[in-house]
Amino acid sequence: MRLAALAFLVSSLAWPKTEVVALPGKSPLVNFRIVFRVGAASDPAGKHGAAALTAAMLSRGGTKSMTYKQVVDALFPMAASIQEQVDKEMTVFSGVTHIDNLENYYRIFREALLEPGWREEDLKRLRDDLINYLQITLRGNNDEELGKEVLYNEIYRGRPYGWNNAGAVADLQAITMEDLKKFYREHFTQANLILGVAGGYPPGFLDRVKKDFAALPAGVEKPLKLPSPAPISATRVVMVEKKTRSVAYSLGFPIEVRRGHPDYPALLVAQSYLGQHRQSTGRLYQRMREARGLNYGDYAYIEYFPRGMFQFEPDPNLARQQQIFQIWIRPVEPPTAHFALRLAMFELNRFLRDGISEEAFQKTRNFVSKYVNLLLKTKDAELGYAIDSRWYGIPDYPAYIRQALAKMTREDVNRAIRKHLRSDRMVVVVVAQDCDALKRQFLSEAPSPMTYNAPKPEEITREDKIIETLKLGFQPENIQIVPVEKIFE
Amino acid sequence: MRLATLLLIAALAAQGVDSPRKVFPLPYEQHDFPNGLRLVTVPTEFPNVVALYIVVQAGSRNEVEPGKSGFAHFFEHMMFRGTKNYPPEKYEAVKANAGAASNAYTSDDLTVYHMTFSKEDLPKMLEIEADRFQNLEYSEAAFRTEALAVLGEYNKNSSSPVSKLFEALRETAFDRHTYKHTTMGFLKDIQDMPNQYAYSREFFQRYYRPEYVTIIVVGDVQPASVRTLVARYFGAWKRGSYRAEIPQEPPQTGPREAKVDWPTPTLPWLAVAYKAPAYSDVNKDGAALDLIAYLGFSPTSDLYQKLVIREQKVDMLSASNPDHADPYLFMVMSRIKSPADAASVKEDILKTFAAFKDRLVPAERLETLKRHLRYSFALRLDNSEAIAATLARYVALTRTPETVNRKYELYMQITPEDIRQAARKYFNDDGRTVVTLATAPPKGGTSK
Numbered sequence: 001m002r003l004a005a006l007a008f009l010v011s012s013l014a015w016p017k018t019e020v021v022a023l024p025g026k027s028p029l030v031n032f033r034i035v036f037r038v039g040a041a042s043d044p045a046g047k048h049g050a051a052a053l054t055a056a057m058l059s060r061g062g063t064k065s066m067t068y069k070q071v072v073d074a075l076f077p078m079a080a081s082i083q084e085q086v087d088k089e090m091t092v093f094s095g096v097t098h099i100d101n102l103e104n105y106y107r108i109f110r111e112a113l114l115e116p117g118w119r120e121e122d123l124k125r126l127r128d129d130l131i132n133y134l135q136i137t138l139r140g141n142n143d144e145e146l147g148k149e150v151l152y153n154e155i156y157r158g159r160p161y162g163w164n165n166a167g168a169v170a171d172l173q174a175i176t177m178e179d180l181k182k183f184y185r186e187h188f189t190q191a192n193l194i195l196g197v198a199g200g201y202p203p204g205f206l207d208r209v210k211k212d213f214a215a216l217p218a219g220v221e222k223p224l225k226l227p228s229p230a231p232i233s234a235t236r237v238v239m240v241e242k243k244t245r246s247v248a249y250s251l252g253f254p255i256e257v258r259r260g261h262p263d264y265p266a267l268l269v270a271q272s273y274l275g276q277h278r279q280s281t282g283r284l285y286q287r288m289r290e291a292r293g294l295n296y297g298d299y300a301y302i303e304y305f306p307r308g309m310f311q312f313e314p315d316p317n318l319a320r321q322q323q324i325f326q327i328w329i330r331p332v333e334p335p336t337a338h339f340a341l342r343l344a345m346f347e348l349n350r351f352l353r354d355g356i357s358e359e360a361f362q363k364t365r366n367f368v369s370k371y372v373n374l375l376l377k378t379k380d381a382e383l384g385y386a387i388d389s390r391w392y393g394i395p396d397y398p399a400y401i402r403q404a405l406a407k408m409t410r411e412d413v414n415r416a417i418r419k420h421l422r423s424d425r426m427v428v429v430v431v432a433q434d435c436d437a438l439k440r441q442f443l444s445e446a447p448s449p450m451t452y453n454a455p456k457p458e459e460i461t462r463e464d465k466i467i468e469t470l471k472l473g474f475q476p477e478n479i480q481i482v483p484v485e486k487i488f489e
Numbered sequence: 490m491r492l493a494t495l496l497l498i499a500a501l502a503a504q505g506v507d508s509p510r511k512v513f514p515l516p517y518e519q520h521d522f523p524n525g526l527r528l529v530t531v532p533t534e535f536p537n538v539v540a541l542y543i544v545v546q547a548g549s550r551n552e553v554e555p556g557k558s559g560f561a562h563f564f565e566h567m568m569f570r571g572t573k574n575y576p577p578e579k580y581e582a583v584k585a586n587a588g589a590a591s592n593a594y595t596s597d598d599l600t601v602y603h604m605t606f607s608k609e610d611l612p613k614m615l616e617i618e619a620d621r622f623q624n625l626e627y628s629e630a631a632f633r634t635e636a637l638a639v640l641g642e643y644n645k646n647s648s649s650p651v652s653k654l655f656e657a658l659r660e661t662a663f664d665r666h667t668y669k670h671t672t673m674g675f676l677k678d679i680q681d682m683p684n685q686y687a688y689s690r691e692f693f694q695r696y697y698r699p700e701y702v703t704i705i706v707v708g709d710v711q712p713a714s715v716r717t718l719v720a721r722y723f724g725a726w727k728r729g730s731y732r733a734e735i736p737q738e739p740p741q742t743g744p745r746e747a748k749v750d751w752p753t754p755t756l757p758w759l760a761v762a763y764k765a766p767a768y769s770d771v772n773k774d775g776a777a778l779d780l781i782a783y784l785g786f787s788p789t790s791d792l793y794q795k796l797v798i799r800e801q802k803v804d805m806l807s808a809s810n811p812d813h814a815d816p817y818l819f820m821v822m823s824r825i826k827s828p829a830d831a832a833s834v835k836e837d838i839l840k841t842f843a844a845f846k847d848r849l850v851p852a853e854r855l856e857t858l859k860r861h862l863r864y865s866f867a868l869r870l871d872n873s874e875a876i877a878a879t880l881a882r883y884v885a886l887t888r889t890p891e892t893v894n895r896k897y898e899l900y901m902q903i904t905p906e907d908i909r910q911a912a913r914k915y916f917n918d919d920g921r922t923v924v925t926l927a928t929a930p931p932k933g934g935t936s937k
Contacts, residue, residue: 410579
């Protein structure tokens with residue numbers, strides 16, 4: 001067993017309301033992950049973006065005694081920073097410092113979280129940042145992330161997960177300093193707090209941190225009660241119209257499975273087989289990119305994984321009560337767009353019908369059992385996963401996965417696939433130019449034959465014959481075209 | 490606990506900035522094989538995991554023939570198309586069985602193939618990597634299909650204006666050197682890639698040779714056994730003889746400007762660049778310019794405080810002097826919140842450059858930056874993969890980790906006068922290129 005696992009400490013005695021996850025070690029670095037069990041799902045009506053803006057004010061604004069410039073100047077010689085990440089039900093402030101600078105760094109980190117500065121000039125700048133993120137960075141400059149975020153918005157429309165973590169433009173414009181202070185008072189409480197510290201901190205340090213954070217209001221433990229996502233009675237297609245040279249797809253539907261659910265490990269294996277993120281081993285990647293050169297990659301997910309185009313491993317502390325199954329098809333050339341979607345559906349149908357073979361099961365199980373090591377390769381990730389495990393009420397993540405894998409059979413995986421996955425009743429998001437034409441193609445169900453720039457094996461051409469006429473079955477009333485300017489407003 | 494591990498922990502723990510220790514504190518072994526291949530092994534305290542980085546000293550800089558832009562990157566894709574002994578499915582199966590995370594990337598001066606996996610899989614991973622570096626074999630059909638995946642990669646990048654801004658900056662700033670094109674390459678060359686099968690074999694013969702390659706192994710390993718394994722699998726690899734004639738860039742003789750129209754709504758971008766010297770761990774000029782990137786443009790700088798924090802005219806501002814084998818560019822990039830401020834932002838940036846030529850940087854501020862640099866480096870070394878990735882970019886330039894220590898020692902020696910001298914030498918109108926990117930005006934409008 002790893003030293004870190006042995007040293008995994010749980011302490012909730014001295015300050016009964018605060019949970020602590022501590023991973024002491026011999027490293028010269030000290031990592032912090034201070035988590036609050038609150039996020040965008042708690043944004044008040046008409047104030048979507050309150051969680052994001054509050055968190056930004058703490059980590060990228062001044063403190064009570066220091067302007068933001070003074071904070072930046074003080075952190076600079078230590079090469080340190082404070083990062084925030086806001087998801088639906090979790091907000092995390094993270095940072096790392098060399099042990100030489102622990103006192104100086106912690107003093108600023110503590111003050112940022114416990115004694116925010118609430119300056120109007122910081123609010124103005126951070127509000128602009130969030131609006132620009134939605135309007136320019138997401139809507140204008142990244143078709144893939146746009147598609148994924150629209151998929152979540154659409155699946156959870158009218159529910160507490162139904163808006164972007166950064167909020168909505170009109171709401172952001174209306175949020176006041178008082179709104180943020182109120183949000184902070186109500187949610188940044190001891191009851192919502194999980195203190196995560198790892199690395200080579202000295203004896204007694206952890207007690208100090210606990211004592212300092214006891215200054216937060218006690219609060220009451222009030223787990224977020226979420227309604228079930230609205231049932232999807234027939235596949236809905238949301239087409240985002242924008243000027244772009246290619247067509248990006250994201251598709252999916254809600255699943256009841258999350259970490260701790262009896263089928264989570266089996267579904268993790270299923271997902272890895274179908275489309276392990278950014279690896280060339282997945283079935284979708286092999287059939288769409290490797291065999292046919294349709295695009296840069298194709299993957300499958302059972303948990304929220306933002307920023308996947310920039311990173312290989314997911315960030316921790318994105319724990320959610322509700323997750324979706326998702327397929328991500330990276331941008332394809334417009335003439336092949338209809339075929340690419342048909343191929344993805346063909347593969348999904350085959351996956352549902354045949355499940356995975358014994359050989360594939362053994363291989364994928366072996367891959368996953370080793371891959372979990374890599375997910376936790378940094379102290380920061382180890383700390384983040386430990387916090388998530390606490391949140392989900394499961395053991396240490398690698399142990400949780402490996403124990404389940406040891407007992408798992410191929411039938412467990414295939415049963416999980418049949419029980420939780422489907423190829424109808426989903427939401428399909430398309431980011432494209434000239435959506436009208438593509439919509440007509442979808443509805444016509446006309447053949448979409450592929451031509452290649454090189455001879456293909458007979459197995460592929462034969463399969464293409466079937467795929468090119470595969471019925472998508474979309475109904476005209478379920479296809480909606482939305483100009484990109486309307487998204488996230 | 491093994492002695493090596495104990496020593497390592499001691500080395501890391503002693504890594505305070507005020508100590509005179511080397512910035513890269515880990516003991517490593519550097520070994521040259523008779524065929525020209527170099528191996529760098531760094532044992533670390535991080536248990537179980539091993540990071541294997543194979544660095545080829547060839548990138549888009551080596552794309553000397555016209556019409557071949559983007560080829561080094563394309564070739565990186567082809568390296569996953571298999572050999573006789575390990576066709577792609579078998580290669581993938583071996584990696585999957587090892588639970589390995591693997592990928593590759595290409596830049597101007599290098600191509601890197603990397604994998605991270607459990608230590609017991611090291612022999613097998615070295616075997617499959619040695620096999621593809623020596624025996625790569627793919628059909629023309631596979632080649633043509635992979636060319637489409639590269640086009641897919643271009644497509645997924647194409648919604649970002651920053652890619653376009655870089656493309657225009659390089660195209661404008663360079664006349665002859667291959668840095669004129671980006672690693673991704675020109676779209677027309679990418680679209681022609683399927684027709685370049687014969688050239689791809691030539692590319693492999695030229696550059697996938699031991700004298701171009703350094704293998705970096707970092708993690709839960711013993712140098713002696715790594716050496717034995719590498720000798721076993723890579724020992725028979727034949728040395729090559731090709732040397733690319735990289736065109737020299739003539740001195741720039743006047744300021745240059747370019748404008749890029751962007752088809753969708755965006756905030757305007759402004760890039761200001763000056764020609765800068767090649768990477769060196771001996772010459773102070775490059776080191777001084779690296780420091781100016783922080784002093785002039787980082788969040789603690791006067792300019793950042795003015796434009797981003799106080800006036801809030803700009804929401805992104807950054808500068809860099811990226812390490813390159815040949816003279817490249819010192820670049821400042823900024824995103825401006827309102828088109829009306831574009832001219833004043835440009836003026837502020839130019840004034841900042843000019844100030845470095847006039848005034849001496851306060852010594853105290855320079856010392857603060859030196860502390861920042863040493864801590865920043867130390868914070869990066871928190872896992873085996875990060876250590877290997879950090880070394881890879883230096884090894885691509887000089888083939889040795891020691892260059893990191895030399896470069897940081899050079900930083901420590903830089904004085905305010907060195908900074909002023911470097912600014913006077915490089916921040917001149919003749920070497921400047923400015924590129925702006927903004928939403929295209931509606932049809933019939935004016936571009937002014």
